[in-house]
Amino acid sequence: xxxxxxxxxxxxxxxxxxxxxxxxxxxxxxxxxxxxxxxxxxxxxxxxxxxxxxxxxxxxxxxxxxxxxxxxxxxxxxxxxxxxxxxxxxxxxxxxxxxxxxxxxxxxxxxxxxxxxxxxxxxxxxxxxxxxxxxxxxxxxxxxxxxxxxxxxxxxxxxxxxxxxxxxxxxxxxxxxxxxxxxxxxxxxxxxxxxxxxxxxxxxxxxxxxxxxxxxxxxxxxxxxxxxxxxxxxxxxxxxxxxxxxxxxxxxxxxxxxxxxxxxxxxxxxxxxxxxxxxxxxxxxxxxxxxxxxxxxxxxxxxxxxxxxxxxxxxxxxxxxxxxxxxxxxxxxxxxxxxxxxxxxxxxxxxxxxxxxxxxxxxxxxxxxxxxxxxxxxxxxxxxxxxxxxxxxxxxxxxxxxxxxxxxxxxxxxxxxxxxxxxxxxxxxxxxxxxxxxxxxxxxxxxxxxxxxxxxxxxxxxxxxxxxxxxxxxxxxxxxxxxxxxxxxxxxxxxxxxxxxxxxxxxxxxxxxxxxxxxxxxxxxxxxxxxxxxxxxxxxxxxxxxxxxx
Amino acid sequence: xxxxxxxxxxxxxxxxxxxxxxxxxxxxxxxxxxxxxxxxxxxxxxxxxxxxxxxxxxxxxxxxxxxxxxxxxxxxxxxxxxxxxxxxxxxxxxxxxxxxxxxxxxxxxxxxxxxxxxxxxxxxxxxxxxxxxxxxxxxxxxxxxxxxxxxxxxxxxxxxxxxxxxxxxxxxxxxxxxxxxxxxxxxxxxxxxxxxxxxxxxxxxxxxxxxxxxxxxxxxxxxxxxxxxxxxxxxxxxxxxxxxxxxxxxxxxxxxxxxxxxxxxxxxxxxxxxxxxxxxxxxxxxxxxxxxxxxxxxxxxxxxxxxxxxxxxxxxxxxxxxxxxxxxxxxxxxxxxxxxxxxxxxxxxxxxxxx
Numbered sequence: 012x013x014x015x016x017x018x019x020x021x022x023x024x025x026x027x028x029x030x031x032x033x034x035x036x037x038x039x040x041x042x043x044x045x046x047x048x049x050x051x052x053x054x055x056x057x058x059x060x061x062x063x064x065x066x067x068x069x070x071x072x073x074x075x076x077x078x079x080x081x082x083x084x085x086x087x088x089x090x091x092x093x094x095x096x097x098x099x100x101x102x103x104x105x106x107x108x109x110x111x112x113x114x115x116x117x118x119x120x121x122x123x124x125x126x127x128x129x130x131x132x133x134x135x136x137x138x139x140x141x142x143x144x145x146x147x148x149x150x151x152x153x154x155x156x157x158x159x160x161x162x163x164x165x166x167x168x169x170x171x172x173x174x175x176x177x178x179x180x181x182x183x184x185x186x187x188x189x190x191x192x193x194x195x196x197x198x199x200x201x202x203x204x205x206x207x208x209x210x211x212x213x214x215x216x217x218x219x220x221x222x223x224x225x226x227x228x229x230x231x232x233x234x235x236x237x238x239x240x241x242x243x244x245x246x247x248x249x250x251x252x253x254x255x256x257x258x259x260x261x262x263x264x265x266x267x268x269x270x271x272x273x274x275x276x277x278x279x280x281x282x283x284x285x286x287x288x289x290x291x292x293x294x295x296x297x298x299x300x301x302x303x304x305x306x307x308x309x310x311x312x313x314x315x316x317x318x319x320x321x322x323x324x325x326x327x328x329x330x331x332x333x334x335x336x337x338x339x340x341x342x343x344x345x346x347x348x349x350x351x352x353x354x355x356x357x358x359x360x361x362x363x364x365x366x367x368x369x370x371x372x373x374x375x376x377x378x379x380x381x382x383x384x385x386x387x388x389x390x391x392x393x394x395x396x397x398x399x400x401x402x403x404x405x406x407x408x409x410x411x412x413x414x415x416x417x418x419x420x421x422x423x424x425x426x427x428x429x430x431x432x433x434x435x436x437x438x439x440x441x442x443x444x445x446x447x448x449x450x451x452x453x454x455x456x457x458x459x460x461x462x463x464x465x466x467x468x469x470x471x472x473x474x475x476x477x478x479x480x481x482x483x484x485x486x487x488x489x490x491x492x493x494x495x496x497x498x499x500x501x502x503x504x505x506x507x508x509x510x511x512x513x514x515x516x517x518x519x520x521x522x523x524x525x526x527x528x529x530x531x532x533x534x535x536x537x538x539x540x541x542x543x544x545x546x547x548x549x550x551x552x553x554x555x556x557x558x559x560x561x
Numbered sequence: 562x563x564x565x566x567x568x569x570x571x572x573x574x575x576x577x578x579x580x581x582x583x584x585x586x587x588x589x590x591x592x593x594x595x596x597x598x599x600x601x602x603x604x605x606x607x608x609x610x611x612x613x614x615x616x617x618x619x620x621x622x623x624x625x626x627x628x629x630x631x632x633x634x635x636x637x638x639x640x641x642x643x644x645x646x647x648x649x650x651x652x653x654x655x656x657x658x659x660x661x662x663x664x665x666x667x668x669x670x671x672x673x674x675x676x677x678x679x680x681x682x683x684x685x686x687x688x689x690x691x692x693x694x695x696x697x698x699x700x701x702x703x704x705x706x707x708x709x710x711x712x713x714x715x716x717x718x719x720x721x722x723x724x725x726x727x728x729x730x731x732x733x734x735x736x737x738x739x740x741x742x743x744x745x746x747x748x749x750x751x752x753x754x755x756x757x758x759x760x761x762x763x764x765x766x767x768x769x770x771x772x773x774x775x776x777x778x779x780x781x782x783x784x785x786x787x788x789x790x791x792x793x794x795x796x797x798x799x800x801x802x803x804x805x806x807x808x809x810x811x812x813x814x815x816x817x818x819x820x821x822x823x824x825x826x827x828x829x830x831x832x833x834x835x836x837x838x839x840x841x842x843x844x845x846x847x848x849x850x851x852x853x854x855x856x857x858x859x860x861x862x863x864x865x866x867x868x869x870x871x872x873x874x875x876x877x878x879x880x881x882x883x884x885x886x887x888x889x890x891x892x893x894x895x896x897x898x899x900x901x902x903x904x905x906x907x908x909x910x911x912x913x914x915x916x
């Protein structure tokens with residue numbers, strides 16, 4: 012059995028030397044992977060998934076120490092000579108990274124980069140290699156291969172770039188393909204296509220795939236075997252069916268419980284009656300937002316003729332793929348971006364063409380939670396100051412009173428009061444997002460804009476965060492525009508859902524109507540592309556989607 | 562020992578989670594300032610340079626009389642620049658006069674002597690002259706640093722924060738100043754400023770020296786302006802001024818400090834060059850560059866007239882440069898401490914102890 016496996020990892024340990032102590036990153040890992048099979052390593056950030064992937068081919072930083080054994084096609088890779096490693100890298104073991112924009116060299120055409128890989132490993136002439144590169148690009152379904160082979164990475168879309176990277180990875184027919192979060196940076200519809208592609212190629216070339224991901228939906232779609240990791244320790248190992256349907260370890264159960272599942276929550280009644288609507292908190296009428304031209308770049312209309320009303324006490328989800336104008340709508344709604352046409356009202360005040368001073372008065376009624384917890388807090392301010400800033404600037408509190416209010420806000424988001432004096436870098440992503448909420452809610456706003464607040468968080472952290480947001484919303488009863496690309500999250504949280512595509516609002520309606528009975532073609536496609544964390548159901552969904560495509 | 566590490570990770574609170582959890586161990590529970598200080602003090606060359614420069618400044622400043630307004634603080638050195646003691650002939654090589662009496666050879670002659678650095682043509686004590694020159698040079702260095710730093714930060718901030726037309730106008734001004742060769746402008750100004758004193762020379766050099774810093778600050782502002790915390794401050798109702806000074810500037814301060822130290826290191830050399838050419842500080846005032854220039858003809862016969870000002874110029878410039886290097890490494894989060902040989906050995910010991 013061991014003989015047949017393409018990859019055999021036994022008693023694999025990785026430690027990092029930091030400040031005089033060894034910190035373990037991977038502990039006693041064992042894994043066997045046969046040709047044509049997919050093994051997924053799942054776990055939250057910091058669990059050692061990527062460290063394992065990089066450790067396979069000795070690509071770790073110099074302060075890492077590896078012990079144990081890694082056999083690729085029966086050959087020991089650990090502490091192998093660099094000549095041996097070079098021989099195996101690319102040829103037997105190929106990598107697909109998360110971010111194709113940084114993993115591809117921006118200075119060379121994709122064709123050149125594939126040819127380079129080929130000629131490094133095979134005795135091949137330039138013409139021959141070019142022909143093979145063309146074949147590969149055709150194989151991964153990049154449109155117009157003759158022209159695309161001469162394109163630079165920035166000329167391709169995100170999905171096409173990922174395809175180009177897969178083509179490069181497959182150049183030498185590797186026995187083992189290591190895919191480290193291959194679809195995390197992609198939209199769901201593109202993700203579904205890339206996963207289809209990987210599945211097809213695996214069957215065709217009989218490669219083994221080591222899939223590393225945090226997305227249980229992707230795992231359900233792809234994996235034969237699953238390895239669950241936590242803090243470097245393999246907590247559970249089994250077939251996809253075992254892990255999803257009969258998880259043994261409490262951590263696995265907790266992880267699966269935290270994954271939001273489309274259509275699993277019960278109906279949420281609207282907080283108002285359909286025939287007696289209160290005055291809207293936010294009212295966008297025919298709003299068009301344009302980014303003015305800069306130098307040679309022409310003006311770009313990000314949002315066109317957008318109409319939306321949000322009433323007190325409701326959460327409206329705004330979904331769409333990247334570049335659809337979701338964030339632009341969010342920013343324009345609180346006056347961070349000027350609107351070109353149409354009218355925008357917040358709590359009854361028209362701010363379509365407001366001056367700085369007028370905007371200042373509406374700031375008290377609005378709050379925003381940003382996407383990136385790393386950049387949304389000033390690294391040089393203790394978080395207490397960040398949270399207290401809106402109160403201070405609105406002139407509502409000062410000195411001891413302010414400190415007291417900050418403590419109350421920290422209590423509200425369930426952070427210890429002592430965190431007041433900490434700096435953002437000392438907090439985890441989830442904690443920073445809580446600070447972001449505390450700051451946004453400091454003035455008890457009528458309208459909260461949440462711009463993808465959970466996209467940088469792990470599922471269990473995300474689950475807790477969403478719970479907290481719901482609790483706070485129930486208590487403070489603010490209206491919320493929740494921007495997200497994740498339909499499952501929107502499903503949990505929202506009363507109504509608006510769908511955007513290319514700057515247009517394509518559909519808006521009740522949550523259940525949108526998710527169960529979408530009228531628009533695009534909405535249908537979007538919903539069908541979402542992978543569901545259940546292998547059996549995902550198979551049915553996949554087939555349904557492929558049928559829809561045809 | 563490995564066991565210990567694992568246990569600690571399991572029980573201890575991991576503050577900054579995510580993929581960097583392990584890397585962040587190094588900075589757990591420290592404020593930004595503490596991290597910077599810690600990194601700076603890990604930089605051995607910078608710490609040595611800081612101590613050397615500090616003691617050098619103290620040494621230079623206390624050696625001669627100083628006047629602060631009406632108060633006169635006496636220096637500890639016996640001679641002043643005005644004193645003209647008798648020239649010393651004895652023990653000097655090749656019939657020269659006024660050679661240094663400083664002797665590090667053990668024996669009867671060991672010690673400072675009356676004129677440790679020697680005497681000039683007419684017998685003035687060279688130690689007093691060099692100290693006076695070093696004072697001037699240090700003063701010029703700090704004034705240039707302060708003036709160039711201030712203008713650079715202000716212009717760079719305005720340019721980067723407001724962008725658009727203001728930015729275009731200010732940056733063309735920077736381009737213009739950068740195309741004019743500093744040394745020629747400084748020479749022209751220096752000729753006129755020579756009469757009014759070294760302070761004005763320093764001010765003029767400062768007014769010419771801010772361009773590089775302004776570009777750097779502008780680039781920092783452009784980058785930080787797009788960060789989400791700036792938007793967050795805006796939504797909180799912060800004014801432009803507050804955003805620029807409370808939110809953006811403190812985040813750019815590392816770059817600014819580093820750049821200013823390097824400007825200062827350059828300034829002391831510019832002053833030397835100008836004074837050497839006769840356009841900087843002019844007699845009867847003294848500066849290190851001027852001392853070198855005055856005695857250039859006696860290089861072969863009385864080389865000590867070069868050694869001492871040269872030694873001070875090099876040590877000051879070197880120290881400031883090293884401090885600048887140390888600060889840059891400390892402020893740059895990408896600079897992670899390398900694993901030294903000592904660390905590796907310690908790691909091996911730990912493994913053995915663990916087994």
